[in-house]
Every structure is written in C-alpha cells, then in structure tokens.
Amino acid sequence: VTYLHNCWYVAAWSEEIAPGATLARTYLEQPVVLFRQEDGTAGALLDRCPHRFAPLSAGKVVGDRIQCPYHGLEFTADGVCARNPYGPGVRSIRVRSIPLVERHRALWIWMGDPDSADAGRIPDLSYLAEAPSTAFSCGYLLTRANFEIVSDNILDLTHTEYLHPTTLAGNQVVQRVKPTTRETPEGVEVTWFAPNVPLLKLFQAIHPEVERAAMLTQVSWCAPAIMKLRAATIPADATGEEGFVNLNAHVMTPETNASTHYFFAATRNYRTEDAALNDFIAESRKRIFSMEDKPMIELVQQRMAGRDFWDMRPLLLGGDEAAVRARRRLHSLIAAEARAAQSAPVSAAQAAVKTAASDPPFARDPVNRC
Ligand code: FES
Ligand SMILES: [Fe+2]
Numbered sequence: 371v372t373y374l375h376n377c378w379y380v381a382a383w384s385e386e387i388a389p390g391a392t393l394a395r396t397y398l399e400q401p402v403v404l405f406r407q408e409d410g411t412a413g414a415l416l417d418r419c420p421h422r423f424a425p426l427s428a429g430k431v432v433g434d435r436i437q438c439p440y441h442g443l444e445f446t447a448d449g450v451c452a453r454n455p456y457g458p459g460v461r462s463i464r465v466r467s468i469p470l471v472e473r474h475r476a477l478w479i480w481m482g483d484p485d486s487a488d489a490g491r492i493p494d495l496s497y498l499a500e501a502p503s504t505a506f507s508c509g510y511l512l513t514r515a516n517f518e519i520v521s522d523n524i525l526d527l528t529h530t531e532y533l534h535p536t537t538l539a540g541n542q543v544v545q546r547v548k549p550t551t552r553e554t555p556e557g558v559e560v561t562w563f564a565p566n567v568p569l570l571k572l573f574q575a576i577h578p579e580v581e582r583a584a585m586l587t588q589v590s591w592c593a594p595a596i597m598k599l600r601a602a603t604i605p606a607d608a609t610g611e612e613g614f615v616n617l618n619a620h621v622m623t624p625e626t627n628a629s630t631h632y633f634f635a636a637t638r639n640y641r642t643e644d645a646a647l648n649d650f651i652a653e654s655r656k657r658i659f660s661m662e663d664k665p666m667i668e669l670v671q672q673r674m675a676g677r678d679f680w681d682m683r684p685l686l687l688g689g690d691e692a693a694v695r696a697r698r699r700l701h702s703l704i705a706a707e708a709r710a711a712q713s714a715p716v717s718a719a720q721a722a723v724k725t726a727a728s729d730p731p732f733a734r735d736p737v738n739r740c
Contacts, residue, residue, distance in 0.1 A: 375482030394427035413447025507652030515671035557592035560692035
C-alpha cells in the first residue's frame with residue numbers, strides 16, 4: 371500500500387470537534403486522536419497510550435491535556451506526559467505528536483516527517499473560510515472504497531446523467547461537451563463550458579426564473595486528493611460575468627487502502643444571507659452523495675476486489691483524461707517521495723515516527739519506569 375505521506379490531509383471539519391471533545395480517526399492506517407483543549411486549540415496524537423496501549427480517544431480532555439482512560443496518564447498536544455499519577459520523571463514519557471493546523475474551517479494533518487510539515491503548503495481553500503455561515507455548508511462520509519476511486523468520481527462528471535437522473539441531471543453538458551483538460555503547476559484542471567442550455571435539476575429548483583443559461587463547470591485537483599468544483603450558471607441577462615456561482619470542495623483522505631474519509635463543502639455567491647436556501651443545498655448534497663454516489667463507488671471497490679487499477683486494464687473514455695492525469699501525477703509524487711526516503715539520511719523526527727509506529731511492545735526494556 372502506498373500513500374503520499376509528506377503532504378497535508380484534511381483530518382476533520384473544524385465544526386466536528388467542540389472544545390473539550392475528542393475524535394478518533396485513522397489516517398493512512400494509523401490511529402489518531404484529535405482533541406480540542408478547553409480553550410479551543412486543537413491537537414493530534416497517536417491514539418495509543420505508551421503504557422498499556424489504551425486508545426487515548428476513549429479518555430477525556432482535562433484543560434490542555436488528554437487523560438488516558440485506563441490509568442490516568444495525561445498528555446499535552448506536543449506529546450509530553452504532563453501528569454503521571456504514580457511518580458516523577460514524567461517529561462520522558464511521550465506519545466507521538468502529529469502536526470495539525472486549523473485553517474479554512476478545517477483541521478489539516480501531516481502524517482509524514484514532522485520536520486517537513488510546512489503550513490505554507492496547505493492548499494488554498496480560503497473561500498471556505500470567507501463565506502458567511504449562511505452561504506457555507508460541509509459534510510463528511512466514510513466511504514468504503516480507495517480514495518482514488520472516490521476522487522475519480524469528481525474528476526469525471528460524465529456520470530451525472532446516469533447516477534443522478536432525478537437530482538443533478540438535466541442538460542447533458544458533461545456528456546456532449548468535450549472538456550478542456552490541462553496540467554497546472556498545482557495539479558490538473560478540467561473545464562466544461564456550454565452556452566444556452568437548460569439548468570441542472572438542482573439549479574432549476576434554486577433558480578426557477580431562469581430557463582436557459584450558459585454553464586461552466588470546472589474541477590481543479592491538487593495532490594493528494596483535493597478538488598475545487600466551480601459550477602457557474604450564467605443567464606443571458608446576468609449582471610457581471612460570473613453568474614450564479616457554486617464554489618465547492620471535495621477532499622479525500624485515505625483511512626486505509628480500501629476506505630476513505632470523504633469531506634465535502636459548498637459555498638455560493640448568490641442569496642448569501644438565505645439560511646433556508648443554505649439548508650436546502652446542504653441537505654440535497656448530502657442526500658445525493660450518500661444515496662447515489664457513495665453506493666456506486668463502494669460497488670466499484672467491491673468489483674475491483676483490491677486489484678490495481680492499471681493491472682485491470684481499464685477501458686479509457688474521453689471523460690477520463692483528468693482522472694488519469696491526476697492519478698499519474700499523484701503516483702509520480704509518491705515515487706519521488708519513496709526515492710527521496712531511500713537516499714536521504716533518516717532525520718531524528720523520522721526515526722521517532724518509525725519507532726512510535728513499528729516498535730513491538732517489550733521488544734526491549736520498557737523505556738520508562740515511573
Ligand atoms: S494505558 Fe494509558 S495510563 Fe495505562
Ligand atoms: Fe456524483
């Protein structure tokens with residue numbers, strides 16, 4: 371199983387964790403506890419107490435610490451044991467701390483070498499943070515499929531007329547219009563544009579006064595699986611060039627090779643104070659993704675049965691270009707990371723990560739006798 375390690379992944383939406391709460395999630399097959407201190411600051415630790423390996427996520431937050439539920443050791447977000455009920459010497463007891471940054475209404479986690487974790491490399495999803503709360507919604511679905519299969523679903527929207535016949539279909543633009551696909555410094559971008567077409571069904575419900583409009587749909591992908599989806603409905607009499615724009619996000623974080631944390635969010639540039647419309651869009655999207663996309667993606671995963679995508683010699687259609695380019699781009703990054711890891715000396719931080727991740731218990735003397 372290969373993943374890109376030295377990059378930022380979305381771990382959770384900010385609103386998923388309240389002050390004083392914990393959230394257990396697995397990323398890239400490693401169990402992690404996310405928690406918010408009582409002052410609201412978020413942290414991430416390996417979800418395994420170094421004493422008897424209890425999940426810290428089953429414990430509770432006490433001030434700025436998380437307390438192990440088994441024997442009560444308490445750890446701060448930097449991984450240091452700040453309280454040992456049984457004796458002194460507590461600063462030598464550590465659990466692996468994992469870099470976590472809160473930005474763009476999300477918590478971003480870095481599962482690779484912590485020395486390389488540069489917050490400046492977090493993808494720019496600032497439009498999510500800038501939207502008013504009545505023009506923003508987000509959701510999460512744990513999907514039982516490899517994250518690249520979930521990404522493919524967004525990069526190739528030709529499924530719309532078939533998988534969403536009563537909800538999103540309506541103008542066959544993505545079937546009939548040849549998309550423009552291009553590589554960018556950040557990743558891959560695919561654009562469909564059609565002048566003077568009927569609206570998609572969801573937009574018909576939102577803009578009943580508009581019969582036909584130009585439609586622009588654009589997906590911008592960057593590694594590992596972060597996509598902005600711009601859907602602009604531009605009536606002939608629109609003031610300004612943009613029209614009604616829905617600017618959404620689709621972000622996938624691998625849980626394992628066969629399961630994905632699927633994060634999605636929506637913003638818009640029209641009726642931004644309309645809370646009822648915001649609720650309608652949020653509920654529609656969650657229903658469509660959970661009832662229509664997710665079951666099909668999970669069936670594809672079952673049919674692939676763990677085999678490699680390319681080994682299965684997939685038939686490639688015109689609409690697959692962006693997804694194929696994204697796959698190739700990601701895999702070249704993973705290969706480059708593997709080459710760099712082989713040639714680079716192991717940093718202290720990497721060594722610590724390795725030790726925390728792979729040391730069998732009691733392979734050597736217990737490190738702390740407190
Ligand atoms: S297992 Fe955590 S304190 Fe014992
Ligand atoms: Fe879909």
